[in-house]
Amino acid sequence: LRRGEISSTMGHSAVMTCPNKTDATMVTWKISPKIGGPCTLGYRADQKKVDRTNCSDRVNCEFRSNQSYALEIQQVGMADEGNYSCEVVTQEGNFHQMYQLTVLVPPRLSLYCDDHRNPVCKAAAGRPAAEISWVPENNSMTETDSHDNGTVTVLSRFTAHSTDEKTVTCMVYHTTLNETKSIACSSSQSDLILYISIALGFLIIITFMAVIYYFKLHGCRLCHKTEPPDTSLTHSLQDDTTEVEPYTTYVQKENTIYNSVSDLTVGQNLP
Template sequence: MNFLEIGFNSKKAISVEMISVSTRLHVVLLPVAFLMAFARPGYPIAKKVSTLLGNKVLFSCPFDGNVTKMSWVFNSKLQIAALRCDLNEMALISNNSRIIIQNATCNTFKNEMNLQIESVQLADDGNYTCEILDQRGVHRLAFSFAVTVPPAISFSTDNKPNNTMMAICTASNGKPAAEITWYPNNLGNFSINITHHSNRTVTVQSKYHISIHHFSEEIICAVNHPAFDGIKNYTIHQNGPASYDSQLSPKILFLLYLIAGVLAACLCLLAVVAFTVRCFNLQIETAFRNCCISRSSQEMSQSNGPFIQMENFIYDSFQPQKPRN
């Protein structure tokens, strides 16, 4: 290999290495540029907030510096409230009595305008943005608010031809959609039907088709939802549905055991009392019989003595007397 071939191969290797380095830089710098673009004022990354239906929620909007105006906007269109720091004026544009503006202050060091919603409803679900205007431009703090609605759980069984049955578990009008799982899940096949309602709630219905020959004891419908504290289990027995919450079953079992223990203790106490009373009655009855028998025999012996003597006296008095010699 001559020097020309070595130089050509070196240049080629350097060119390939530069292309590889450039590709890696693009892979690394592109996400960074994307994050920097969305982190600029005017393109905030929304903070996710959620709460249960009927609860209250608070959105905090603090900002440092010389602020001219602060305002709250719902879904980028409806302005809820505005605070003019240059004019020291506060305007609540929304006529919703459940919306409260807290700690609306303007000064050079700290500016704050918190938005609180009392007793949240499904209509409150959406995006809330706090817009701050100062000498540097417009800054925004965004919140993506989701109202959580617990679903109503129902279940039933339906007998089908060919020795089959269908267990139905339904999580109605929940937000977001509930997750339904069957245990055991190898007894047949199941299907899921999801219905979206106009108020943004979702109904999830799961049908479990089971052969009666495989259905020996019970099956469990497990429902998972953000509104629940853990997973709730509902049991369907072979002779029909019977529900219980797996999180409450230990307490129920403890109460049942406690009641059974108290009843058993009461029955034992009653048995002991009855046995003691019976023994006491037997002792009294035996003592009474012995006392009465001894007294009656003594009375008879005492009463018969004078009677016999009197009878002998009378008999002797009427006997003819023998003549004296």
Template structure:
């Protein structure tokens, strides 16, 4: 082999080992993706895929022919065709995000190709009313952070909070600080959405959710007061009734009724006695009514 050919091979080998092409791939949680290696595997000696994750964990899949050695999850599969190799990932999770590097070893050297996988998470959206009675829109556990806007627009009255969760997702909360609007629409846009999500709140409640307890408590107090007034009024009526009955007992115990019942009999007796006394005083009555023995 000529000197320049040897130099070319050495230079090519140098490039193959130390120079890696990096490309990116974007997938969504729960989906599947295929990562492709650009280098040919014709006449390969060994094919290896190495996975390095942001948490510094790593794994590999390697083959020299028909046998595959691995310590990666079984959701990850190594595929070989006539000219290319690829890596298939099923049911993607957030922890799958990282760098995936293929290594092709053949008689001319070792070639590397790296794919940087970014995993997105679609947020779920909810619109509610906060403790102040203002509309509140949340894009929960999205990755990256979702963008929230309102219709009608009012930038001076909108406040936004962003919270990063332990799993790397982001929750965005936007509050529309007004109670004057009768209809507002929350609009959420995100890279995982083919079109923005719109959530409409047509009627704002008069009382915020956080104040419901005060409404219930106030209603209970009013009810107890009304019940107390009613019972006091009923008790007063009962006392009046008892007082009347005490002052006016039934006829069996009423002296007036007894007098009224006795007086006619007394008057009748007095009248009969008077008449009898008058008859007794008459001489003719005595003479006429003498006993036969007295006449003899």
């Protein structure tokens, strides 16, 4: 019995082969996945027929010209992990080959700036766990989170509080990929300048609106104070004066005549 390990990236195809025997009369693949029940694929050379028991359509036997009797799994998923054994029956005897299939999951990569403007590199749900490093090098903080399906999320935070480098680069190493990403996060000083600029802008707008309101309010008051007098009232007063004047003139004349008679009577000693 020969044993081997094989790995395949999720979504790709995995191929496993039986012992190469030219005089095989029967080949049987027995599959024991970690998730789900077992399945069996059998090939009879005399009938050139494949018998399938509880196996997915993604699992097929490929009986090639070199008599390798390969088993192919299309679009490998996490549920396909498990043990795969092949038995070849010949006139010389039975030969076995066993494989342990491991599914590799590429992580989902992201690079962003946190609330403190520190670069954060994240390799989410990868299998196995990814490794992260930074350029320039620094004492980064790394966190890992294991999931129930066997994948691991790795998060690395660039912790330098101040650096002359405007751009930092995150390098992610995984068995399925090697990738780099770069980002530039503005410093806290730049944020302070931005906040001050925004505050000054709002202050200028509010001050301008207050000045406009002040002049508008006091301008209306001045307009009310300098309003010309009501001409109808003036005409009414003039008319009343005109009506009173004849009576006043008459009274004045009567008083003049009375005074003259009084003076004459006193001068002549008349009763």
